Amino acid sequence: QVQLVESGGGLVQAGGSLRLSCAASGRTFSSYFMGWFCQAPGKEREFVAAIDWSGGKTYYADSVKGRFTISRDNAKNTVYLQMNSLKPEDAAVYYCAALWGGYSDDYYSYNRLRSGNVYDYWGQGTQVTVSS
Numbered sequence: 001q002v003q004l005v006e007s008g009g010g011l012v013q014a015g016g017s018l019r020l021s022c023a024a025s026g027r028t029f030s031s032y033f034m035g036w037f038c039q040a041p042g043k044e045r046e047f048v049a050a051i052d053w054s055g056g057k058t059y060y061a062d063s064v065k066g067r068f069t070i071s072r073d074n075a076k077n078t079v080y081l082q083m084n085s086l087k088p089e090d091a092a093v094y095y096c097a098a099l100w101g102g103y104s105d106d107y108y109s110y111n112r113l114r115s116g117n118v119y120d121y122w123g124q125g126t127q128v129t130v131s132s
Contacts, residue, residue: 002026002098002121009094009126012086016130020081022096022123030054030074033099033108036081037116038092038128047114048094049081053101059113064090088132093125 008020022034035050049070050059058070069082079096097119101108112118 002029002032004096004098004121004123006094006096006123006126009128011129011131014086014088014130014132016086017082017084018086018128020083020094020096020126020128022079022081024077024079024098026077029077029098031101032120033101033113034070034072034079035097035099035113035116035119036070036079036094037097038090038094039125040092043092045095045116046092047116050099050113051079052108059110061114083128086128086130088130091128091130093127095125096123097121 003025004022006022012018030053033052036048037045038048039045047061048064051070051072055072067085072079098121099119
């Protein structure tokens with residue numbers, strides 16, 4: 001069992017930055033791929049970014065490439081999402097999610113990682129608001 005708790009959300013002006021954190025419980029954090037998703041009111045949940053268990057591979061939605069950076073610190077059981085050059089359309093509730101990393105390497109395709117349905121655990125979300 002993995003429990004995830006996000007933090008770091010808030011109100012920021014367009015062009016500003018935020019860093020989201022997701023703290024995980026349990027001793028097996030380093031065994032999980034981690035993802036960030038967002039959901040705005042009236043919209044479906046969207047993939048933002050993912051990172052493999054070691055931090056060596058990262059994956060991004062086209063809409064955030066060059067602006068957002070996902071990283072992790074396995075010693076602290078924490079995954080981060082650095083969000084720069086924020087736009088009003090980035091406003092949403094942001095969720096982190098954990099996906100068991102014990103499958104074969106070819107299981108972790110970009111298309112699979114961007115599908116929220118494959119993740120095993122989810123946090124409660126943190127609100128990001130961007131004013132124009």
